[in-house]
Every structure is written in structure tokens, then in C-alpha cells.
Amino acid sequence: MHHWIQDVAQLIFEFVYDPFRTEEDREGRITVVGLARTCRAFKDPALDVLWAQLHSLDALVLCSGGKRDGNNKLIWDRPLYDANWRILAQYGKRVRLLTISSQLNTWDISTMQLLSCFPDPGPILPNLTKLNWLSDREDFFPFLRRFCGPSLTALSLSPISWSVRKYAAIASLAPSCPFLKEFTCIDAEDSSMQAISEAVVGWNRLQVLQVGPLDEKALIHAGSLQTLQDLRFSVSDLRSPVLEFCSPHATMKISIPSPSSFYTFIQNIHFSTQRLHLFCQRYDGMFPELFFSRLKACFRNPGELLELGLVKTIHHNKSIILSSIMLRPLVSFKGLNYLNLADLCTSHIDDTFLEEMAVSCPNLHDLYLGDKGRWLIAPRATFDGVVSLLKHCRQLSSLGIFFNATFKSDFTDVLQADAINLNIRNFSVGASPISDPMNVTVVLSSLIPNAICINHCAQGSAELRDMEERWDTVNTWFKPFVSARKHSWEQGWLDGKAVVEKNALP
Numbered sequence: 204m205h206h207w208i209q210d211v212a213q214l215i216f217e218f219v220y221d222p223f224r225t226e227e228d229r230e231g232r233i234t235v236v237g238l239a240r241t242c243r244a245f246k247d248p249a250l251d252v253l254w255a256q257l258h259s260l261d262a263l264v265l266c267s268g269g270k271r272d273g274n275n276k277l278i279w280d281r282p283l284y285d286a287n288w289r290i291l292a293q294y295g296k297r298v299r300l301l302t303i304s305s306q307l308n309t310w311d312i313s314t315m316q317l318l319s320c321f322p323d324p325g326p327i328l329p330n331l332t333k334l335n336w337l338s339d340r341e342d343f344f345p346f347l348r349r350f351c352g353p354s355l356t357a358l359s360l361s362p363i364s365w366s367v368r369k370y371a372a373i374a375s376l377a378p379s380c381p382f383l384k385e386f387t388c389i390d391a392e393d394s395s396m397q398a399i400s401e402a403v404v405g406w407n408r409l410q411v412l413q414v415g416p417l418d419e420k421a422l423i424h425a426g427s428l429q430t431l432q433d434l435r436f437s438v439s440d441l442r443s444p445v446l447e448f449c450s451p452h453a454t455m456k457i458s459i460p461s462p463s464s465f466y467t468f469i470q471n472i473h474f475s476t477q478r479l480h481l482f483c484q485r486y487d488g489m490f491p492e493l494f495f496s497r498l499k500a501c502f503r504n505p506g507e508l509l510e511l512g513l514v515k516t517i518h519h520n521k522s523i524i525l526s527s528i529m530l531r532p533l534v535s536f537k538g539l540n541y542l543n544l545a546d547l548c549t550s551h552i553d554d555t556f557l558e559e560m561a562v563s564c565p566n567l568h569d570l571y572l573g574d575k576g577r578w579l580i581a582p583r584a585t586f587d588g589v590v591s592l593l594k595h596c597r598q599l600s601s602l603g604i605f606f607n608a609t610f611k612s613d614f615t616d617v618l619q620a621d622a623i624n625l626n627i628r629n630f631s632v633g634a635s636p637i638s639d640p641m642n643v644t645v646v647l648s649s650l651i652p653n654a655i656c657i658n659h660c661a662q663g664s665a666e667l668r669d670m671e672e673r674w675d676t677v678n679t680w681f682k683p684f685v686s687a688r689k690h691s692w693e694q695g696w697l698d699g700k701a702v703v704e705k706n707a708l709p
Contacts, residue, residue, distance in 0.1 A: 250294070250297055251297050253297075254294055254297035254298055255297065255298065255299045255300065256298075256299065256300040256301075257298055257300070257301050257302070258302045258304065259302070259303070259304055260301070260303070260310075260318070261277055262294075263291055263294060263295060263318075264277045264279070264314060264318070265277070266290060266291070266294055267279075267283065267287045267288070267290045267291040268281070268283065268287045268290075269314070272311075276310065276311045276314075277310055277311070277314055278311055278313065278314055279314060279317055283317065283320075288321065288322055288323075291321070291327075292321075292323060295327055295328045295329070296328070296329055296330055297330070298328045298330065298331055299330060299331065299332050299333065300331070300332065300333040300334075300335075301328060301331055301333070301334050301335070301350065302334075302335040302337065303334075303335065303336045303337055303338045303343070304337055304338065305337040305338055305339060305361070310343075312342050312343070315342075315343055315346050316346075318346075318349075319346050319349050321349070325352055326349060326350055326351060326352030326355075326379075327349050327350060328350060328352070329352055329354065330354050331350060331352065331354060331355055332354055332355060332356050332357065333355070333356065333357040333358075334350055334351065334355060334357070334358050334359070335359045336350075336358070336359065336360050336361075337359075337361050339361070339362050339363045339364065341364075341366050341368055341369065344362075344368055344369045344372045345368055345371075345372055347372045347373075347376070348372065348375065348376065348379050351376060351379040351380040352379065352380060353380065353381065353382060354382075355379075355380040355382075355383060356382060356383060356384045356385065357383070357384060357385035357386075357411075358376070358380065358383060358385065358386050358387070359385075359386075359387040359388075360373070360387070360388040361388070361389070362388075362391075362395075365391075365392050365394055365395050369395075369398075370395065370397070370398035371398075373388075373395070373398045373399060373401075373402055374397070374398040374399075374401040374402055375401075375402075376402045376405075377401075377402050377403075377404075377405025377406055378405065381405065381406070381407075382408055383406045383408070383409065384408055384409060384410045384411065384430075385409070385410060385411040385412075386402070386403070386406065386409065386411070386412055386413070386414070387411070387413045387414075388413070388414050388415065389413050389414065389415070389435065390415060391414055391415030391416070392415065393415070393416050393439045395415060395416075396415065396416040396417060396418055396439070397418065399414050399415070399417065399421070400417050400418040400420060400421035401421075403417060403421040403424060403425060404420055404421055404424045407428070408428075408430055409425070409428055409430060409431055410430050410431060410432045410433070411431075411432060411433040412425055412431065412433070412434050412435070412436075413433065413434075413435040413456075414435065414436055414437075415436065415437050415439075415458075416436065416437050416438070416439040417436050419444040419446075422436070422444065422446055423444075423446060423447075425448075426446055426447055426448040426449060426450065427447075427449065428450055429449075429450060430450075431450040431453040432450075432452060432453055432454065433453060433454050433456075434448075434450070434453050434454070434455050434456070435455075435456040435457070435458075436456075436457060436458070437457070437458035437459075438457060438458065438459050438460065438464065438465060438468050439460070444471065444472075445471045445472075446471070446472045446473070447472075447473050447475075448472070448473070448474050448475060448476055449475045450475070450476060451475050451476060451477060451507070452477065453476050453477075453478070454476075454477075454478040454480070454510070455474070455476045455478060455479050455480065456480045456481075456482065457479075457480070457481050457482070458482045458484060458516070459481055459482065459483055459484065460484055460485060461483060461484070461485055461486055461489075462483060462486070462489070462490045462491060462494055462513075462523065463489045463490070463491055465481065465483075466491040466493075466494050466497060469497060469498065469501050470497075472501050473501055473502070473503060474501050474502050474508075475502075475503060475504075475507070476508075477507055477508060477509040477510065478508075478509055478510040478541075479508065479510065479511055479512075480510065480511075480512040480514070480543075481512065481513045481514070482514050482515075482516045483513065483514065483515050483516065483546075484516055486515070486523055490523045490524070490525070490529075492528075492529055493529075494529065495529060495530060495531075495532040495533055496532045498532070499532040499533075499535050499536070502536075505535040505536050505537075506535070506536065506537045506538050507538055508536045508538060508539060509538055509539060509540050509541065510539070510540065510541040510542075511533075511536065511539060511541070511542050511543070512541070512542070512543035512544075513543070513544055513546070513547065514543060514545075514546055515546040523546075523547045523548060524547075524548045524550065524551060524580070525544065525547050525548065525549050525551065525552065525573075526551035526552065527551065527552045527553050527555065527556035530544075530549075530552060530556065530560075531556065531559075533560065533564075534559055534560055534563035534564065535563075536564065537563055537564055538564075538566060539564045539566065539567055540566045540567055540568045540569070540598070541567075541568060541569045541570075542564075542567065542569070542570050542571070542572075543569070543571045544571060544572050544573065545571035545572070545573065545574050545575040545576075545603055545631075545633075546575050546576065547573060547576075548573055548576055548578050548580060548605075549572045549573030549582070549584070549604075549605050550573065550578055550580040550581065550582040550583065550605060551580075551583060552572065552582075552583065552584055553583040553584060553588070554583075554584055554585055554587045554588035554591065556588075557584055557588030557589075557591050557592060558588065558591035558595075560592075561591045561592045561594070561595035561596050562591075562595050564596070565595055565596055565597070565598075566596075566598060567592075567596040567598065567599055568598050568599060568600050568601070569599075569600065569601040569602075570592065570596070570599065570601070570602050570603070570604070571601070571602075571603035571604075571631070572603065572604045572605060573603075573604070573605035573633060574603030574604055574605055574631040574632060574633035574635075574658075575603070575633060575660075576605070576633060576634065576660070577633075577634045577660045577667055578605060578633070578634050579634075579667075581607065581636065582605050582606050582607050582635065582636070583607070584604065584605070584606040584607065585606060585607045585609075586606070586607075586608065586610070586614075586617045586646065587617065588604075588606060589602075589604060589606055589617075589650075590617050590619060590622045590650070592604075593622045593623070593624040593627070593650055593651070594619065594621055594622040597624065597626070598626060599624060599626060599627055600626045600627060600628055600629070601627070601628065601629040601630075602627055602629070602630055602631070602651075603629075603630075603631035603632075603633065603658075604631075604632065604633075604635075605632070605633045605634065605635055606632070606635050607635065607636055608632065608635050608636060608637040608638075608643050609636060609637065609638040609639070610638075610639070610642055614642045614645065614646055617646055617650075618646060618649055618650070622650055623649065623650055623651075623652070624650060624651055625652065625653050626653070627651040627653060627654050628653060628654060628655055629654070629655065629658070630647070630651055630654045630656075630657055630658065631657075631658040631659070632657060632658070632659050632674065633659060633660050634659070634660045634667055634670060635659070635670075635674075636670060637670055637673045637674060637677070638673075640673045640674075640676040640677045640680065641680075643673075643677050644676075644677050644680040644681055644684050645684065647677065647681065648680075648681055648684035648685045648688055649688065652685045652688065652689070654681070656678055656681065657674060657677050657678050657681055659671065659674040659675075659678075
């Protein structure tokens, strides 16, 4: 059978049953099993499809002489002979993706020990490209390296507890899989830093690195990788190393203990990244006034930054209150298309700052300023600031803002034709104060007619209950107002057209 015919057959079988896309497609799998038995020419391409992805090692044990004992555990109750090893190798070479489940109670340690005696040199699954090792069993971790080979490009670990055996297994991974492109071990403990860092410095082709804390050597190595596309790590050591992150296309996600600790950490750090997201684990009651000034100083060219976010990962009642002065350095990030400060209290920013920001950052697509909190502090921003954003940021599709939605004068002053934004689909007001739902609905239905709904904070304190009811009223009226306005425009256009046609008659 010509090689190209085999390739075509495999493509057809993958269309019938693609394990990477439809893991639960039982009917498709049965069909491919039947095709494998149809003729000798179909056997290999069909088996390649069937064995491409395994969610456990059970099938390998059962096909090579294993069985389940009285406790439903998989075992080999006799030695494996050459024929058994050859069967295991025949199927093992077809596996591309393997998941070692966190619920690995059907395996006895003796089974893993015998499997690790695989006589061929190198990994048990020589063509494995992706390994999800989700088991936390300490007695299994030493066998991790037997599944890591030169073909492995993606490795995901999720240990719950750490021990010396796990440290040793992880620290020695790099020589076994030197071409790894993706390594994930999110939320790793501080104690694992040295072991994970030891592995990271051995990988030079990483595209995705999602881990916990890293030491200075590993951070320097990761920051120098031009291949890096996604970097996530946590800050635990508050010493300020001299670091240069020069992966311009990488998305950086940094878990920080608090804003003040990150402020200390970045004293000697320079970023050349386009996307930076900070995840604050707690708030120690202090937000450095020059936080954004120092962050700006970390960028050699602030205008290159496209995304910036500062998010709280643990709910707490302490408010991080930001003012216009504190946020003014953000106007230097002129290329921003995404800014997320939704978790922070922005009650002290004013319309002047919002206009300055809108003019400086006209490419904003997504902007969130204080719309996730139930703040009781009266905001200084008003509809005038919102209008400035709509007028100058024409590409805005999602806007969340904490502002004063009351009117001191005639509300028609904010109904400016050049502020109408047809791109806004998501609009969130958080706990913004509101007095007259009718006027607010008139304004919003005119300025953002394509919004899906007006989101606001719900289930707040007694002080916010009246506000919630008023915003609920706005949501109820919003679509009918938009429809009525659209009908009015269409009718006006038809009436105008009729007048023109009538006047055109001789």
C-alpha cells in the first residue's frame, strides 16, 4: 500500500472519529474499530486513530496480558514475556496524548513498577507529544520520566502536596524531554520553586510556561526566550532582581501577594511585553501612590503595551481606591486596547481624566473601571466622562465603569451625535448611583443602542437596594426604547423619502 494512500485513509478515519475533538463519540469509535478489522490495508491507519489519545493506561495493560483482580485493580499476575512486550510496544508507539487521571485508584503500584521495566531504551510511549499527569500519588511520581521523551512537547502537572520524591522527579525532567514547548504546573507551592526552576532552565523552546514561583535564574532564562507566547508565574521573594523580559509577543500573567509587594519587586525589572495581567492575592491596606508610575518606568516603550489588567483573586472587603493622579501614567500606554481595573474602586477619578485617557488611548476595545465592586463612595465621574470615552474610543465593544448616573442639568446635553457608539455590546455600571431611570434609559438607548443589556451589581447592601431596582428598571425599558427609536428613524426616513419623491413629480 502506497504511503500516500495510508495517509489519506487515516485522514478519512480521523473524520469519522477524531479523539482530540470528540472524546465521547462512541459511535465513531465503533465504526473505526470495524474498519480496522475490514482489511489489512486499513488496520494500521485505523489503529493509529484509535490509540492516538488515552485517558488512562488501562488499555495498554489489558492488551498485553493484564487483568482486573478481585478489588478491580489492574494487575499482571504473571511475568511479561517477549510477545507481551512486543504487543505493548506495537500499541504504545501509536499514542500521542496520555492523561494520567487524578482518580488513579484502579492501579496497583506493582503494575506501574512492572510497566517501567519496559525493555526498549527510552520512553514507554516513544511518540507521545502531550502528557497530562494529574495524579498526586507520590509512589507514581518517580515513574514520570519513563513517559517523557524527545517527542514530548506539552507537559501538565497538578500535584496537590509536595515531597522530596516529587521534587527530584520534576527537577530532572529537562534532559528527558529537551524539546518541550508547553509546561504547566499552576499554583505550585513556594517549596517547589527550586525543583521547577531547575527544570525550566533546561528548556529552550518553551512557548507556554505556567507555574508558581521561580528563582532568579529561571526568570532570567524565561524572560530571554523569544519563542515564549504565554508566561505565568507568582512572586514570593520580594528581593528585586535585575530582570529583562524581552518576549514582545508573550502574554505575562503574574500572581502577586499584594500591590505594595509587587511595587517592591519591580524596582529593577524591564518589560518588553505587549500583554501584562496582574493577579492580586490579597490587599494589605496599602496601595502605593506611585504604583502606575513605577509600572510605566518598567517599559522601555510604554506605547507598545496592548493589554493591562489588575485583578483580585480572593474576595475581601478592603477597597483599593484609585484617583486620577494615581492613574495618570496610564495615558502613556497609548496602544492599549484592553484595560481591566474592574476590581478596584475608581470613585476618585473624574471626567477630565477620562477625557484625557480617551484621547490618549483611542484604540481601546475593552475598558473596565471599578464596575465589579459594590462601592458606597460617591464617584466623581459623570455621564460627561462616559461620553468622552464613547466619542474618542470608537472601537469600544465592552465598557464597564463606576460613575454618577444622575443629571444636574438637562440630560439632553450629553446626547451628542458624535458620541453614539454602535460597537458597544457589553455595558456594565457596577454600583453606579442613579436617580431617574427614565432619563438614563433615554440617554443610553441613544448612545449605545446595540448593547445587549445594562449589567449592574446585584444582591448588595441595604444602601444599594434602591439603586439595584432603578438599574433593573433601566434594563426593562432599554430594549423597548431602542426599538421605538429605531422605528422612529425608519419612519422619519420613509416620510422624508416620500416628500422628496412627491416634490420630484412634475
